[in-house]
Amino acid sequence: MFPEPRATYRIQLHQDFDFFAAAEIISYLAELGISHIYCSPYLQAASGSTHGYDVVDPTRVNAGLGGESGHRAMLQALKQASLGQVLDLVPNHMAIPGRENPWWWDVLENGPSSPYASYFDVDWDSSEDRWPNRVLLPVLGDHYGRVLEAGELRLVQDQGEFTLKYHEHSFPVDPCSLSGLLARAAHNCGSDLLGFLAGCCSRLPRPTVTKRREVMRRHRDKAVIAGLLTGLCAEPGPRMAIEGEVDRVNQDPDALDRILDEQNYRLAWWRTAGRDLGYRRFFDINSLAGMRVENEDVFAATHSLPLKWVREGSVQGLRIDHPDGLRNPAGYFQRLRDTCPGVWIVAEKILEPGEQAPPDWPIEGTTGYDFLNLVTGLFVDQSKEDLLTDFYVSFCGNDQDFKALVRVCKEKVIRELLGSELNRLTSLFVAVCEKHRRHRDYTRHELQEALVRVGANYPVYRSYVRTGSGEKEPVVSQADKYYVREAIALAAEETPEPDAELLSFLEALLLLEIPGVLEGELAMRFQQFTAPVMAKGVEDTAFYRYSRLLCLNEVGGDPGHFGTSLEKFHRQAGTARDKRPLSLLAGSTHDTKRSEDVRARLCLVSEIPEKWRNQVQAWHEQNRKYITDGVPEPNTEYFIYQTLAGAWPISPERLEIYLEKALREAKEHTSWTSPDKDYERRMQEFARSVMQDERFCRGMQEFIEPLIPAGRVNSLAQTLIRMTFPGVPDIYQGCELWDMSLVDPDNRRPVDFQMRQMFLAELPGLQVQEIMERMNVGLPKMWLIRQALGLRRRRPHAFGPDGEYRPVYARGKKSDHVVAFLRGEIVLTVVPRLVLGLGGDFEDTVLDLPPGDWENVLTGERLAGGKIELSRLLDKFPVALCARDREVKAE
Missing domain, CATH: 3.20.20.80 (Glycosidases)
Incomplete structure (x- = not known):
């Protein structure tokens, strides 16, 4: 182990x-x-x-x-x-950028005969009526015929190797398609060997063969042809004849079209990927093949x-x-x-x-995204939800709840981004219905609409049913049944609703209650469909449209649910310890929408909805002069103010790059596939104007200034929880100090490790007060991580899979502002929450330390078991990590 x-x-x-x-x-x-x-x-x-x-x-x-x-x-x-x-x-998935991927290159050259054809999730029969046994490659900037006739496609020969070029793109040429060109070149130069090779190309087993003997013969003969052709191209006569034929083809769109028509792929306008792609992608990224x-x-x-x-x-x-x-x-x-x-x-x-x-x-x-969202919610003031929601709705003029928005966004993604996947699934559904007389008269449109409705209402990423084989029975869990039936029920409630019997049939198919190869294939494919629908519809669309409290808009989170209660937190911690005690615990990741420190600050907005309302209204009035033709609309303006409040100070350049991504992900007025440059220009002008407005920047700084210390306390509290919660804490590069990053590429900026090494070397020689005096550079966060991980090293049994987790509840007027728990009965974590409401005064709030001698490894203070006042425990450092017995003295 x-x-x-x-x-x-x-x-x-x-x-x-x-x-x-x-x-x-x-x-x-x-x-x-x-x-x-x-x-x-x-x-x-x-x-x-x-x-x-x-x-x-x-x-x-x-x-x-x-x-x-x-x-x-x-x-x-x-x-x-x-x-x-x-x-x-x-x-x-794998990337498929031309010949860099040798497996994909071989598939393009040899089609189904490639030894790697079964490696990629290609549906060779998906477009049998239009381009049988060919892969659609949507790489062209315009319609194929226009690109061809404009001379942007050309055949290239280099030392006997033929490729097709389109700007920076390169594609292999099936040798079978070269027989005519080589035969003409052989005639022109009088080379019998070249004529022989032309005949060999015409006799080469076709790329559609899949029987082992024929496949082996194709690849053997193809290699011999390539070797001889390379040798011939070293001779002036054959080389010049071949080059002449290549030039002739490139000057004749019809001739080049005939060669292109014989390839194992079909070059197409990039927009065709939205409906006709024949291979499974990673989400909607054409260059990543499943x-x-x-x-x-x-x-x-x-x-x-x-x-x-x-x-x-x-x-x-x-x-x-x-x-x-x-x-x-x-x-x-x-x-x-x-x-x-x-x-x-x-x-x-x-x-x-x-x-x-x-x-x-x-x-x-x-x-660890489940942990991340659980902990973030713990620092959101649930009692202020209505106040913040009312202002958000009144300012933005939109009272659509998050669940309804998710449904809209997922359907948009299905229809506009995942059309190819939907069409493949629909074709499979049509084939299934043809086998069942009660359902074969449904139109393709009706079947597709049923898939859209159920897919858009699917409540989680996917189900995990598994078809049986041999003596194995199909596997369908209770969770699978619950989620499939919930999606079907939600789809049935819509108007106009799909046919009830059709939905019942689809439910039975998705739960593997109807036997058959095609039937099982539909269920398996549907699972791979709902995952990208959720990812693109929620994380990459709805999260950029719904701005009530942006710290909740995180991967795996539910912005419609306002915060986490203390009871739920402890309950989930116990579950984590019992079921997955070695799961990863994330704070920031390369995919988080906002860093842990940005989220920690934004949580504070939930505590001050009245102050936030007044400030946003003031900014809106002040910046009204920068709004052009309704741009930005209120929801986007609100999104910008929250972004600035969370990441301040931020440079105009960082904000502009982030806004381009945020606006395109929202897909309301612009998108990656159909960018509205005029809208984006007006948005960037607004952002640039407010960032150059000294009065606005001064006002933002004045608003943020009192929140910075509280945000840092939130961050330290969340970090200590991560260091001691059941699981394995993870630190994203650079986040051992303050990091106010937004989503990538912002969170992938260079990290100053030299500075961090210098700070770490200083820590052992500093007193706690000196560390706290350097709060601005993040030294307390690094100190906390160092001390907590040192304790984990010395007391692994307290934090391992067998280390118990026990909630500890404070007593007193501010008990709701305290999160505390024991690990292995020998390590105690204590952190404050809702710190603005706490106001720096715990009043009479106390905590009961179990019997024994304790040491706070963050301050070096010795503590005796029994009642201890929170104001004393957290006097020198904002959070406390206490260990029982003298052997845990901080190093």
Whole structure:
């Protein structure tokens, strides 16, 4: 079994921060108390990748990060510091940028005959009537015919290798399509060998063959042809003849069209992807193609290198990206667990409120968004919900509740972004209904509308039903039944509602109650459909439209639910300890909409709705002169003020970049696929004007100034909870000091590790008062993390899977402002909440320390068991971490 991780530190690797740079900070992370670095994906990614999730070759380490030598340097540094490593794996998809991906390149060249054709989730029959056995490639800037006739497509020959070029794009050429060109060139130069090769191309097994013997013959003969052709092109006569024919083809759109028509792909206008794409994508990103990792050969090929590192002991943990995209996540995790039983595995599973990770997944837990949202809500003042909501509605003029908005956004995403996926699913539904006489007379439109309605109403990311095979029975959990039936019921309530019998039929199909291959395929495909619908409809649309309290608009969160009660927090903590005690605990991630420190400050808005209302109204009146033709509309203006309040101070450049993303994600007035440049220009002019308005900036600073200390206390409180909650705390790069970042790319700015190393080296020689005096640079946060992780190292049994969790409740007038709990009965966490309402005075509020001698490892104070006043406990440092017995003296 793996050594239990104490804490992880997320590192974003890219060309400007590669393996060598990571190696240089390993000793710093060890001193901080980290047990495992947690790297972004570093298998070979597309050129210039800044994140690593666009893998093109999983059999190689990323050359752009330093390659093998850089990787060895990082591993050596980890070994010297006795740190482990968690690797981020991407099993759901690969990037397909031309020949950088050798597997995809082979598929384009050889079609279904490619040995990698089964690796990618391509539906070769999806458009049988228009382009059978071909992959649609939506890369052209205009309609195919217009691009062809404008001369933007051309055939290229280089030393016998033929490719098709479109600007920066490159595509392989099926040798079968070259027989005519080579035959004409052979005739022109009188080369018998070239004529022979032309004949070989015409006799080559077609790319549609799939029988092993024919496939092997095609690839053998193709390789021989390529070798001989390369040799011939070294001779002036054949080379010039071939070049002449290539020039002739490029000058004749009809001739080039004939060659293009014989390829295993169809080049098309980029907008066709919205309806006709024949392969599963990652969300709506055409350049990321879905993988069939449920295929054992695909699993072995894509995981061979990471599993080699696991066997060698250089990787101790795996973070699995987007398992909801997989056909059978439970099967995938079981295969992964069987292959590497001694590895800590966490999944990027986004749990909706109230949802639990499937219990049959043999993993340690999630990447922590469920924890993140639970803790954020704890610092939201639930008693002020109506006041804040009333103002939000009156200012924005929209009283649509969040659930209704989600339904609208999900349907928009289905129809406008995921049309290809919807059409593939509809075709499958049509085929199913053709087999059942009671349902075969439904029109394609009716069937599609039923899928849209149920998909838009699906309450979680997906179900996890599994079709049976052989003697195995289908697997349908109670949770699957609950969520499917809820979606069907919600769809039935709509007007005009789909036919009730059709919905009942669809429900039975999705719950595998109707046997059949196509029937089971529909259920499995539907699960892979609802996941991107949820992600794009909620996280990437609704979250940018609903602005009541932006700290709640986080991945896996429900902005319609206002905060977390103390009772719910303790209840969820107990569940986490009992069910997933080694799950990851996130604060900030590379995907969070706002950093932990921005959210911590924005939570304060919930405590001061009257003051917030007055301030926003004042800003609105002051900035009315910058509003042009109704832009920004009130909801967006409100969104901007909250963003500024959370991230202040922020540069105009950062704000403008963020606004472009936020506005396009909202998809109301502009979008990534249909940007409205005029609207965006007016928005940016508004943002620029207010940021250049000295009066506004002075007013913003005056409003934020008294919130900064309270926001930092919130952050320290949330950080200490993360360090001691059941699970494994994770720190996103740079967040050991204050970090006021927004969503990427803002949260991927360079981190000043040299400064952090200097601060960490100073800490042992400083008194608590001196640390608190340097609050502005974030020293108290680094100190808290260092001391908490040091305690976790010395008392692992208190925080491990067997470490008990017990709530401790304060007594007194301000007891609701205190969160406290014991781990293993020997470590006590105490933090304040709703600190503005607390007003710096706990009055008579006390806490009962269990019997024994205690030490606050954040201040060094000795404490005796029994009643202790909160004002005394939190006098020198805003939060308290107390450990029983003298042996835990702070180092």
